Amino acid sequence: MTMQTSPWADYQRLPGLDDEGSQRLKTLIDQPHAPRFANRSGHHLEPVEVSALEAYTREEAGRTISAKAIDNDWVDEFIENCFKRVPFFRQYNQDCGSLAELPTVSRADMSRDITQFVPEHLPLDRLIAFETSGTTGHPLLVPSHPVVAARYSCYHKKALGWNGVSSEALQSELAVLLAGYQEKCFTYASISPYLNNKGLVKLNFHPNGWNHPDDRQKYVDGNKPDLISGDPISLIELSRLPFNHRPRAVLTTSMTLLAGCRRVLQQRFECPIIDLYSLNETGPIGCSVPGKNRFRLLQSRLLVEILDAQGAPVEPGERGEITVTGGFNDYLPLLRYRTGDYGRLELDVDGWFITELEGRPPTQFKTAAGKWLNNVDITHLLQRFPLSQFSLHQHEDGRLVLKIPPTPEADEISRALADKLGFPVALDEIEHASSDRKMTQYTSDLSRLS
Structure with missing residues (x-):
């Protein structure tokens, strides 16, 4: 029987971990008010991949975003690669003249055999599979990779910047606190190489995960996370705890954030409340920005269409199903994927926005x-x-x-x-x-x- 490595010396999950990062991680885990961390997790990125992520983030920050197919010159090559490398798309008529002539894909299509959507040329030795149940009755395993998972940070940084928060100005030893509220929850402490090797923790604020209920607020006040992220349920529960710390920003995702709930969070945390429209299949699609009750598109290589019930594009401003092509997940290239969410596309001086977003078909x-x-x-x-x-x-x-x-x-x-x-x-x-x-x-x- 071999002795398990301490989390702050887990070089397999945390390649490139240095002494400073190790001590930072040990402090987050080994302190009087720390929760009972049930799991371990790490970025699994090699140094060369961290450098590539930094370059990717810089390039993405400088790209323009458009919901017009004619403005996205990468689409034709993307479609060609899908036909060539992705088994599911080989069945398509490859003589189609434009994106709008291609069939659409649903979550049900993917759930039948997700392996048919993974490009054949990619190595599988570091493949990650995320299970997502959704609300459509079609459970799905989403294929991913450590590099893909790390790219989320690129779009989170962009959303922060649009809301007046610079990721370069984060100063706490704990950069990100991911908040959950469940009877049982995957919890861990880690180090983020794309946030200056600062700490990242996933915490369950249900009392079951702590030695004493009061430890929850004491841990937050003691570690002062720069950013807090979670769904509205977790964040509302967190807002009820009597801690004094104020984060630089709160990011909310996964569920609809009503204006009344946003107001409660704004008053409690006294910082920007950033609502992210994000799916497991796509990553972050859009984010809220100050002064606008809608989601500004985040990804330069995710083309967003709005389709009617027959799959035809509607005019800008008309309501329909949000459908996407492209994305940053090399292991799940999306070609006219119908998200099951509904809204309108609108253009103003700041860019393209999704407005009146609603999950699932209209009722x-x-x-x-x-x-x-x-x-x-x-x-x-x-x-x-x-x-x-x-x-x-x-x-x-x-x-x-x-x-x-x-x-x-x-x-x-x-x-x-x-x-x-x-x-x-x-x-x-x-x-x-x-x-x-x-x-x-x-x-x-x-x-x-x-």
Whole structure:
């Protein structure tokens, strides 16, 4: 039986780890108020790959982003490589004259056999597979690689910069705190070579993961993370802890961030609250920016289309399904991949934006007066309430059931929905909100679009 290496001497997961980084990691793990770290994780990047990532980040920062196919001169070569190297795309008619003539791909296509979407020429010895359940009923293994995983940082830095936060100005020994809130959660401490070898921790703020509940706020105050990231549920739970530290920025992803929830986080953390639109299949697609209630496109080599139900592109400003081509994951090249999310594309002086973003197909709700409302109208109604998670269902007789976490505003929310729709609203309390419980926000037995 061999003795397990200490996390701060784990050179297999952390190639290039020096004495300073090792001591930094030891301090994050071996302190009185530290959580019970259940797992280990590392960047697995060789020094040459770290240098390549730095060059990639510089190049991406200088590129323009356009949602017009004509502005993306890389697309033709990308399609040609997909036809040549990706088994699934060999079945296509390769005489198609343009991107718009190609078929679309869905999550269901990928879930049947994801290996058909991995380019055949790539080495598989360092392949990573991320499991994602989603809300579509099609579990998916997303192929990746340490270099691909590290590229997320490029787009996070871009989002920070657009929100007035320079990643070069981060000063804490703990650069990033990834916050979770689940009964069981993958937790670890690591070092990030693309953030000046500063610390990165994934923490579960559910009391189960700590020796004492008060250790949670003491650990945050003791280590003062520059950046905090998590989904709205985790961040709302974190905001309730009585620590004094204020991060440089908070990044939220994975779930819809309502305006009321954003307001609570803004008041609590007193820093930019950056909402990321990101998928496991694509990485970060867009981010919120000051003064605009929409997502600015982040990736220069991810072409975003908006398609109608038949797969045809709609005009800018029209609503449809968000569909993407390209991406930075060499192990999962996307060719007209329908995300299952809906929104509009708009262009202004600052760039291209996705507006009125909604996950899953549109759902309509019938009012007592016989009118139909889109789920976007319901989202607008709920924006002012600090809900980290919710779902609304309409039965055949018009009755509504709203599931929300405990909140003193529950009756007010119920009345607002009843006034809007004219039907009674039953409240079903989510006793324990959790990041690992995915929830479809809108369903209806009456919807004309379901």
